[in-house]
Amino acid sequence: MGTYCNIPLRERNIVLIGFMGVGKTTIGQLVAKKLYRDFIDVDQEIEKRHQMSIPAIFEQMGEDYFRKVERELIIDLCTNTRLKIISLGGGAYLQEEVRKACLSHGIVVFLDLSWENWKERLPSIVHDRPLLKNKTLEEIKELFEQRKQAYSQHHYRVATDGLDPETVATRVMKLIRERDTE
Ligand SMILES: Nc1ncnc2c1ncn2[C@@H]1O[C@H](COP(=O)(O)OP(=O)(O)O)[C@@H](O)[C@H]1O
Ligand SMILES: O=C(O)C1=C[C@@H](OP(=O)(O)O)[C@@H](O)[C@H](O)C1
Numbered sequence: 001m002g003t004y005c006n007i008p009l010r011e012r013n014i015v016l017i018g019f020m021g022v023g024k025t026t027i028g029q030l031v032a033k034k035l036y037r038d039f040i041d042v043d044q045e046i047e048k049r050h051q052m053s054i055p056a057i058f059e060q061m062g063e064d065y066f067r068k069v070e071r072e073l074i075i076d077l078c079t080n081t082r083l084k085i086i087s088l089g090g091g092a093y094l095q096e097e098v099r100k101a102c103l104s105h106g107i108v109v110f111l112d113l114s115w116e117n118w119k120e121r122l123p124s125i126v127h128d129r130p131l132l133k134n135k136t137l138e139e140i141k142e143l144f145e146q147r148k149q150a151y152s153q154h155h156y157r158v159a160t161d162g163l164d165p166e167t168v169a170t171r172v173m174k175l176i177r178e179r180d181t182e
């Protein structure tokens with residue numbers, strides 16, 4: 001797969017990236033509604049295809065299997081679909097092939113949230129994020145910091161601290177509209 005892309009800019013998929021719990025799934029859904037586009041959440045798609053939850057897939061098939069499935073699905077979506085709003089799982093973008101496919105074929109929007117604000121969200125998300133279970137807050141912070149380097153490879157960044165989902169979605173939508181009218 002080369003990096004050449006013949007998809008016109010305004011037809012490219014919008015790909016939301018960022019750490020677990022920053023709001024990729026929530027915001028993606030809202031942006032899709034605002035732009036009258038289809039929404040695809042990669043985790044939900046994998047769950048649907050396997051008829052299993054993400055924690056069950058991790059437990060029964062293992063993380064390596066999950067990473068392979070998510071990589072293949074994302075590359076397929078990036079190269080073979082247009083005009084979608086796609087929310088990735090937070091770890092997918094750690095894979096180089098995924099980054100390349102998203103950056104060359106889509107418009108990558110990084111949803112950023114400070115550690116201080118992210119920490120407040122942990123209790124509400126820990127139950128269905130296998131990678132957060134049985135980890136201390138210090139270990140999670142380390143993962144949060146480690147992943148910054150991958151997420152720094154994006155087209156747009158939206159700072160979400162203190163913003164409700166509607167406001168974040170409006171900001172993402174405006175970025176896309178402004179780009180389309182350039
Ligand atoms: N901007 C926001 N402000 C407050 N809570 C949010 C915001 N975005 C998402 N959430 C909440 O955070 C949790 C994780 O959101 P989710 O969309 O599943 O994140 P992700 O897909 O990035 O893991 C959910 O409970 C969601 O309601
Ligand atoms: O960051 C990760 O490694 C993961 C993030 C999750 O998605 P969200 O980022 O939507 O929580 C999900 O794909 C899985 O639990 C692994």
Ligand SMILES: [Mg+2]
Pocket residue numbers: 024025026041043087088089
């Ligand atoms: Mg999600």
